[in-house]
Amino acid sequence: MDEHLILGGTGKTGRRIAERLRARNVPTRTAARHGADVRLDLGEPATWDAALAGVTAAYLVEPDLRTVRLPAFVAAAASRGVGRLVLLSAPGAVHPRHPLFAVEAAVRDSGAGWTILRPGWFAQNFTETAWRDELRAGELALPAGDGRTAFVDARDIADVAVAALTSDRLHGAALELTGPRALSFGEAVELIAAATGRAARFVDIDAETYVTRAVAAGAPPAVARIMAGVFTALREGQDPGPQDGVRQALGRPARPFEEYVAGLRG
Missing domain, CATH: 3.90.25.10 (UDP-galactose 4-epimerase, domain 1)
Incomplete structure (x- = not known):
């Protein structure tokens, strides 16, 4: 059965996403350097294969903006048949000098269906x-x-991410979440x-x-x-003040x- 991979699976958004997917009986694998279902270190490509095995959809988080490594992981995921990518980005990533600008570009150019989430400050x-x-x-x-x-409430971010991971409705959307x-x-x-x-x-x-x-x-x-x-x-x-991305994604x-x-x- 298709597996959903949740990077940062022990973090504020990742663990909430995993809980929601599992409540729906969606096969879910959390990934992190410590404490998750599978060990994944973006700085150690040798850990990528086990994390990506059988995965068809992935939630992506860049853990360290000093050493951005997600673009290479995105390419590896796409080459292994991951067809749906949901990226946790940030509002400022629309600017070329932002560390996540290149990550967003990698996701959009991956060939997979994608959704980009740009939440503001987490409650x-x-x-x-x-x-x-x-x-x-x-x-x-x-x-x-x-x-x-x-x-923005992390529960809302998780709800939007689950919607993006489990349906095609939000493919190609970049959502400002507040x-x-x-x-x-x-x-x-x-x-x-x-x-x-x-x-x-x-x-x-x-x-x-x-x-x-x-x-x-x-x-x-x-x-x-x-x-x-x-x-x-x-x-x-x-x-920029309140944005309407949560309503766009969830209808509430x-x-x-x-x-x-x-x-x-x-």
Whole structure:
């Protein structure tokens, strides 16, 4: 039977996609460097064959923007008969200097049916990344100012990905995925604090301070600088605001941030 391969199968979107596919009895194989059904390291082509064996559809995630390796994996997947590719990309990937620009091009040129997902900031970043520990300590410090963005629920991303992996309806679509309403980080933190009953606040810091702190916490300097630039763009009002990709894909509105927050109570 056709197998669906989920890269990043232990991550925020990958594990949710795998859960949904398995609930539908769709044969599903998760792949990651650790903790998944099959070990897959994009930097080790020797691990690719086992991951791709019998696969007809794949969800693709680039784990490291410093060393983009997905284009070669895409070519290998297409050569092995994978006929459907769904790529987790990013809004900025439409620009040639973005690390994912070449990945999107590889997917579009692969010869397979493809769908590209460009989600904005994940709501789950507040509870499933390093932000969680900062919030629990009472303060989230980022160089975002009062910039506003429509945080997207990872459950919506997973729902769209499953639709793209299991039908032809979204082939050839590049979908901008966001929540329905833009919030500042300060507003988001206030909503989370009210729901959880834990005191927390957002603190605006300058980009250099952010980079220094991120590197001290173990982030590679290049990644810290990239993220500082992303936050600075948000601060400067460059976020495009709510987009309609979830409704286009699913025929329903995106989940509001408040629905995500409601799940944090207790």
